[in-house]
Amino acid sequence: MLGIVKGLGFTLKNLAKKKVTYSYPDQPVEMPDRFRGIQHFYPEKCIVCNQCAAICPTDCIQLTGKPHPDPNNKKKIIDTYDINFEICILCDLCTEVCPTEAIVMSNNFELSSYSRDDLFKDLQWLHENTDSTREVNKP
Ligand code: SF4
Numbered sequence: 001m002l003g004i005v006k007g008l009g010f011t012l013k014n015l016a017k018k019k020v021t022y023s024y025p026d027q028p029v030e031m032p033d034r035f036r037g038i039q040h041f042y043p044e045k046c047i048v049c050n051q052c053a054a055i056c057p058t059d060c061i062q063l064t065g066k067p068h069p070d071p072n073n074k075k076k077i078i079d080t081y082d083i084n085f086e087i088c089i090l091c092d093l094c095t096e097v098c099p100t101e102a103i104v105m106s107n108n109f110e111l112s113s114y115s116r117d118d119l120f121k122d123l124q125w126l127h128e129n130t131d132s133t134r135e136v137n138k139p
């Protein structure tokens with residue numbers, strides 16, 4: 001009997017307290033600034049150096065470059081950039097190694113899907129994934 005009263009007392013005491021849980025997904029969850037979420041890609045910053053693909057421990061980055069449209073410019077520009085999120089472990093190494101910050105982590109973590117094919121993300125998708133993009137130089 002004493003146990004029931006104690007339990008009821010605890011419940012009543014906590015009824016008026018502020019909730020610590022979220023009604024996810026109806027209410028978005030704020031992730032901390034250093035959260036390592038799905039990458040955002042800036043094609044215009046990419047110099048096609050291949051360092052991100054080389055350092056990736058799971059080999060999930062595929063990229064190709066093409067010659068610059070200006071024949072006097074010997075630099076390559078990015079043509080295709082794909083990440084396979086079936087095997088990406090969001091380790092952050094690709095963004096750490098990128099010399100131009102063409103690839104950066106974001107706060108977006110929502111990748112659930114009914115099809116594995118949806119987990120292959122291309123340049124366009126990664127560029128449009130701007131949800132709370134975390135750039136190294138951001139104040
Ligand atoms: S976060 Fe890690 S596993 Fe994912 S693409 Fe970058 S280096 Fe590869």
Ligand code: SF4
Pocket residue numbers: 045046047048049050051052053063097098099100101102103
């Ligand atoms: S994203 Fe960065 S590391 Fe990867 S190829 Fe482009 S410039 Fe190089």
